[in-house]
Amino acid sequence: MQVEIPYINLASNDTDEHFRTGIDFSRWFMPEELTPLYYTPVYKGFSELQRLRYNQLNALYFNEQIMFFEKALARNVLGYFLTKPLPEELQSGLRQFITEEERHSAMYLRLNRQCAPEIYARNDFYFIQVWPMAGGILNAISKQPEWFPFLLWLMHLQEERATFFGRVFLKCADSLEAHFVAAQRKHLSDEIGHVRWDEALLDEVWPKTRPALRRFNVKLFGWMINEYFSTPKRSALRVVAALIEEFPPLRPQYPEFCLQLRELGNNPAYRQSLYCQENVRDTFKRFDAWPEFALLTQVMPGYVPGGNG
Numbered sequence: 001m002q003v004e005i006p007y008i009n010l011a012s013n014d015t016d017e018h019f020r021t022g023i024d025f026s027r028w029f030m031p032e033e034l035t036p037l038y039y040t041p042v043y044k045g046f047s048e049l050q051r052l053r054y055n056q057l058n059a060l061y062f063n064e065q066i067m068f069f070e071k072a073l074a075r076n077v078l079g080y081f082l083t084k085p086l087p088e089e090l091q092s093g094l095r096q097f098i099t100e101e102e103r104h105s106a107m108y109l110r111l112n113r114q115c116a117p118e119i120y121a122r123n124d125f126y127f128i129q130v131w132p133m134a135g136g137i138l139n140a141i142s143k144q145p146e147w148f149p150f151l152l153w154l155m156h157l158q159e160e161r162a163t164f165f166g167r168v169f170l171k172c173a174d175s176l177e178a179h180f181v182a183a184q185r186k187h188l189s190d191e192i193g194h195v196r197w198d199e200a201l202l203d204e205v206w207p208k209t210r211p212a213l214r215r216f217n218v219k220l221f222g223w224m225i226n227e228y229f230s231t232p233k234r235s236a237l238r239v240v241a242a243l244i245e246e247f248p249p250l251r252p253q254y255p256e257f258c259l260q261l262r263e264l265g266n267n268p269a270y271r272q273s274l275y276c277q278e279n280v281r282d283t284f285k286r287f288d289a290w291p292e293f294a295l296l297t298q299v300m301p302g303y304v305p306g307g308n309g
Contacts (some may be wrong), residue, residue: 023114027177028052029059033170036232037240040260041252041272050250054243059180063108063241068128069158072135074101075143077151081201090204093197098189111183121217125237127242135152147213149205150171156198157275157283163191164279172297195282203287210294216293226299230274231265268301276302284308 030053035058037043045055078094078101086094105124113120120126128137141148166188173181206214240257244250250257264270277284285308287293294305 005131017022023179025056025175026052028172028175029056029068029115029177030062031172031176034062034168034246036236036261036264036270039264039273040257042257042260050243050247050286053246054239056115057239057242060112063112063183064128064235066162067105067108067124068130070101070105070122072138072153073142074098075278076139077145077155080143080145086204090197090200093193093200097194097197100194104187104190107186109157109184110178118188127233129238141250146205146209146215147215148217148220149202149209150217150224152198152202152205153217153221153283155203156195156286158223159191159194159198160278160280160283161275163188163195167192199282199286206290214290215292218295222299225275225296230271230299232261234263270303271300274302275300277308281308 032038032055035055037058037130043054044053067134075098078098082091082094082098109120109124113191146149167182169176169181170188173182209217224253237258240254240261244254244257280302284303286309287296287303288306293303296303
């Protein structure tokens, strides 16, 4: 199978070597257990160097996810509520929220460019490629969060999980590349405040949302979790394709890699690891206060209504 992914040499010497100063390419960029291929049987057959390279490539994708989420949602959703009559303390918090999200995006983009300037010199994203129509729809609904308040729940869910991921990075700091640990440490220090502001916005908006609209939004929320946040799909496959470009002997196994990644969507243990009591407990507790969220057990096996005290 031909894989049309340009070769990414994370440690090559070129005219952009000054961008790479200080990055230690002999170290893992992120905790191994936070990468999807780690949960597949084929991963066990990788050499240590192949695992390292996959880890580094996936870490660039991991950074892209943070940037995309903050750019695609934070600007529009938070910007919308800044135009509304909210308590001054919350208004001030949201302005700080937006500023910090912009700083995070810039930080992760700079880190990716330090690691792979050949693919990030002109573009912020490589592994994440959103279809224009899907991007247009997301942009449109994120500008109307009072009609689509599920976006606030999505923000809260992802921000709380990001704090968990940050703590995992810090626990593994001795084995990880220092720049990636430093970025996560900074991100974590801000995300704790962001979760509080997410909660304040939810308290302002969700109780005032009509019951029928709430139910509709929970269905949208569940669909989005199932479609984009549960099964490794296009972007995760591009990470594997990039790895294969660096290790051509793996090419015959590419179809099997893709199959095993997709099968994770039907793996209860993997699905539960994505969203569970350990990493999004506060969000689950908030779900419990609203009976419409009971249907999320279909797409979030880790959520047990009423069992999140």
